[in-house]
Amino acid sequence: MRFLTSNLIDIDYLQWLIWLLSPIVISFLLPLTILLFFYCSALFLHVYRHRNRITAIKEAVRAGDYWDGARQAIATFWDAHGWIYHGYEVKGLDNIPDSGPALIVYYHGALPLDYYYLLSKTYLHKNRLIKAVGDKFLFSIPGWKLMMEVFHVFPGTLKTCTQVLQRGDLLSIAPGGVREAQFGDNRYKLIWGNRIGFAKVAIASKAPIVPVFTVNLREAFRSVSFGQSWFERVYDKTRLPIVPIYGGFPVKMTTFIGEPIPYKPNRTPEELAALTAEAIEKLIQENQRIPGSIWRAIFDRFKSS
Template sequence: MVVYPWLILSIAFIAIFLVIPVIIFLSLYVTALVMYVYRHRQKLDAKRLLSNQTKWKSLLYVIIMLWEAHGYFWHSYEVDGLDRIPNKGPALIVYYHGCIPLDHFYLMTKILLYKKRFVRSVGDHFLFMLPGSKTLMKELKVLTGPVDQCVKLLSEGDLLSIAPGGCREGLFGDNLYKLMWNNRSGFAKVAVEAKVPIIPVFTQNLREAFIAVKLFQCILKPLYEWTRLPVIPFYGGFPVKLKTFVGKPIPYDPKITPEELAQQTMNAVEELIRQNQRIPGNIWNAFCDRF
């Protein structure tokens, strides 16, 4: 039997980059599980997790450094404009949603490591429907909203992050990096009611790291709209360069409406994309960006 090297390499390539997304999700589960077990065995409450009086800080630091190392070695990850994240006080971080928002997890790690602040995140409802996901979401401080709960968190001085495009933008976006916010302004209403600034965020080459399968999207998109479940398969984990750009904060303005603020934020994210993203995106060029 004739063995074609190119065929073996192709199969190996496909297998590796189908397995990597699974490994990423398993890593998130393991991270949350370690945090959960340790917290409960030590009988620590949430207000003491970062206290110097406990061993929790050491464990948390180890977990943070593991994710920091993963981002650095696999994606040469870095952040431009981290100083724009406030050291104290509330702010709403609004970001572009990739196929897998791994970049946002990296950014949260950076903020926790260098700013000593935890970012609360708004996630899609389906995240709480996965096996064991309630514990995972609890440990990662993810909530589904609504507006009043988001306003309450910000009023308490927390950092909160939202991706207005959500799962739809993640699954049906492409390497042209067009925003798919569908005139959503709920995040802007949160910022106006809480009287906090909005910080626009975008990660370069995000669409080249993980890619949603385009085949049969015309059939699967109606199914997604009906079920709101991530019915589109994806692959990737390509070791491309990822660089997050933190834009200039949009200050609170009592004279602006939520709709106007939403448009202003959308323009800010689009400008970050225009300035920092090669369009259309390309995996090979994104990999070369590392060098």
């Protein structure tokens, strides 16, 4: 039987094939682990919601926020993931105010993993929840509705975003959105087009804008580069994120938070949008190696601060 098997299967060739293809398979499987983390977070919230009702009511009355304990637990989980897997750090966390409104504007990676880490850091260290504008497709993903509600993610309009900031809360917006996520690359060019809605929100609410960028974000996860023109035509018609992503590489990630851009009554939305883009581009130029390299981003883990 052993002789027959060795004649039918070239063992050396099979081992070489596994060695050759395993990095490719792993690169496309690792993004699924992040999806798994999301579903674990959502499952935790569902369990949390259906625990002992009497205990929950007592805690809600005492703490004033029923979901605070769940958010603390999930934030701790993501904070630990960032520290272990990406050596994640934040530079300039003090630029996010301890109280009062602020509009956090950030560069959107292929997978906004850095935003989840920043959200966790801010919640754990400043006890402030960053509410977020999310693309509509997020709300159609099975099992995610509760998580969107608990973390206050919503498909924002000018009115709803302004109301959030006028209440004195933190709000985050990625002007590039899904288009920047899908069609950006390791040269880190902003893909904002003529989007100035976020600037209108900041002016209407008289809130400062806090620019944010994360180094090596595009080296952690990337969108495939082939067939971009075809994918873009399909995206323009469907508005769905159809470009495959790959990665999950353990690169060093550091989020840089720039100085707030204060509200000035005489600024136009176009001027404020341009100032914000310049602030993020400055963070990119000063901190990001262009073009980004996955191997060098991994080696950054071993550099002394």
